[in-house]
Amino acid sequence: MVATQQNVQLFTQKDWKTDVAKPTWCPGCGDYGVLSATRKALVELQIDPTDTLVISGIGCSSNFPHFIGGYGIHSVHGRAAPNAVGAKLSNPDLTVIVAGGDGDGLGIGLGGFVHAARRNLDITYVIMDNQIYGLTTGQTSPTSLLGAKTKSTPYGNIERPINPISMALAAEATFVARTFSGDAKHFAEVMKRAIAHKGFAIVDALSPCVTFNKFNTYDYFRERVYKLEETDHDTSDLMAAFKKAYEWEFEDKVPIGVFYEVQRPTYEEQELAYKEFGNPVKRGPQRPPNLKKIIKDFY
């Protein structure tokens, strides 16, 4: 929940750090950038860690919840999205952030990712995208580029990669962005907008794996990224967003920033169960107030 007192810093960086665990990522891993930018965005938005749930699946990046304040769920491989759907629907007042890798979200978890997006729950999903399976020591991932040589494709990848941006757009996400963990300031700004967005926000976070992906390196991205904010890109134009989504593939340029943003009623706003009785978790379990009416149908 966003705090109302604008001028008082109720929550600081300290609240978003945790004594429990230190990051276990390799030195230089892009995920450090994701972590610090996310903390920065959360502090700037003055979000209360007590009312925040950070959810992940399995993978290097999925250790994320352990390294950040707030409540966390470190679920099973590929299932961050459905865990987030259940949690958010049960307590719609929570700030729910999903963080996980490209393999977790776009490989094994693609079904959950797509369906979570189209529901337009007020959830932020950060794909920590390193285009490789890191924790299992370097196999091809759904976003590995054509030709990528990995342990599972030693002679080169012959499958076209999933395009996280066009996939998110096609899945009806209402906020679709990309950022780069080599640009801390841009990252924090995009994260801030994503978390503040009311609806399902997807951030494709280019987060280089320094150990297993020797192709999509910091330098690779530094040579190719440019900021959409510095162009005349119209974020309300879905077709323009699709066009931008394919620039990496067809023009070897990597646009970062917000591709698409639209306001649509969220799932929570339309959920009938809240209308009369409010937030299920805050209210607590109750006997059905309409029991007599239900039973009447069975005589």
Next chain:
Amino acid sequence: MKNEISFRISGQNGDGIFSSGEVFSKICSRSGLHVHGYRSYQSVIRGGHVNYSVRAANWDVAAPANYIDVLIALRPDSFIVDAPHMSDDGIILYDSKGFRIKPENVKVKEGVRVVDMPAVELAAQFSNLKIVANTVFLGAVVAIFNLDMSVFEKMLADNFASKGEEVVRVNVESARAGYNWAKENLEPLQLDITIDPNAEPKMFIGGNEALALGMLIGGLQFYAWYPMTPASPVGHFIAKYGELAGVVCKQMEDEINVSNSVVGAAVAGARAACATSGGGFALMTEAIGYASMVEAPVVYIEVARGGPSTGLPTKQEQGDLRQLLGASQGDYPRAIIAQTSVEDGIILGQEALNIAEKYQMPVIIASDLYMGEHFETIPEPDPEAIPIERGKLILDEVPEEMRPYKRYLVTEDGISPRTIPGVKYGQYDAGSDEHDEFGKLISDVRAGYPESIKIRIEQMNKRMRKMETLLKELPAPTAEGHPPEDADVLLVTWGSLLDITREARRELETQHGKRTAHLNIRYIEPFHSKEVKEILESYQKAGAKIILVENNYTGQMGQHIRMKTGFEIKDKYLRYDGETILPREITSAVLEILNR
């Protein structure tokens, strides 16, 4: 003289078989009778052959009838599928002209009366809808069973009230036409039944719906599902009634995500549940172990159907027990409880949510197609009979002496005080990896260190201790019927076979002079090994025959009992033809085994 009503209507999908069966069930219920209803159907939407059987009596009928006394045979296939189950002096009503049933289709055993009734023609006086012929037929059935026509008329008025007076009139007049036709052309059956048209009707509900209602009464807050026969009625019920009671009901994209969404909901603090059948349960299993590892309270319902694989989607089997027992990797605490009757659904729905939350573990409910999809009259549930017990749940801020908060605190009973997001000073990470008391992983950079090895053992012991704590709370099973020294036979069953076996016992006792006893298992995990062993050994020592009755090929409960107690039940009656076992079939099997 017969002291029960046994009726069936059969025809094609789309013929209105189920609604006619339900109407007749409610006529019986409103006449002060106990009612048992069962529908048999196929995995098609139009065509195919379906039937609905109703059994009613002044006594507590809780099993399908052995034979049919009156059958409405709408289609030629009724004479192939249903007519063989007629009692020796039963009556079959059909309409040769209206439903084009040729004389060569009409095949019945000797003694059965076949009555060609112009139901469609009679209905045509009032309506051009062919389905109204069902009402004409039902009018005749009301006459044959000597039921009170005013009850039927009131039923029709209530049923069609929303469709307007004209629809009510058409149906009431059609019903009277059928009733009068039967009074003129047929002798009513002589039955030893007391009809009370002014009786307080009883609630008439299915096993799946009762379970869903039980969960609503038990304070369910989140339900997720993916359609699968025969578990879908649980979801339909919660979608229809739950949403209006503040329960979020979410149809997910597949069972994997159903199973995970309920864990997310449970960690967030909701009472959460989901239901599926065998194939869906197979997809759900990874998250069941995950729920247990993060100690999230979730109820998983499995309504079994005929397997393996897609198997027999609309047919009965108790073939999934081993799957429930073997679900998910590793050793982890969970409860497995079988639903034993429709009425038990009301209790079990609440009990399962309480156990899940008190013990912070998954509870699996083992049901099956017969259990879920048959209907019975039951007493109206008392919503305050079972308290909502949430266990060690901290909802205000974590007290100072408990900070820093240890979510997985090692305790004597294995249960740690639990917080949910929103509780101050209670933050933790619910991790599927092995973790320490704080929830911090010991699986990566700490793995293998002496401290981590110690933590692993402590956490595993802590979790598994919950099974011992729970077992102490659960009532041990007892054998009903004759005590060991006085019994010829002890029947051993589980779950849905409770009432069918009870009726078989009545037959064995009253018609065959056998002294019987019965052990029906409800709590499958944790298991009362000591008590079950004592029961089995005491009957064996006293010389009673012990017979296992199950609806599967391998006798899965028999294997479970043997694994838990070392006691092998050698005599078995196992059925895996997809059909519900009838009382008389158990009776014959028992007599055959006793006479060996």
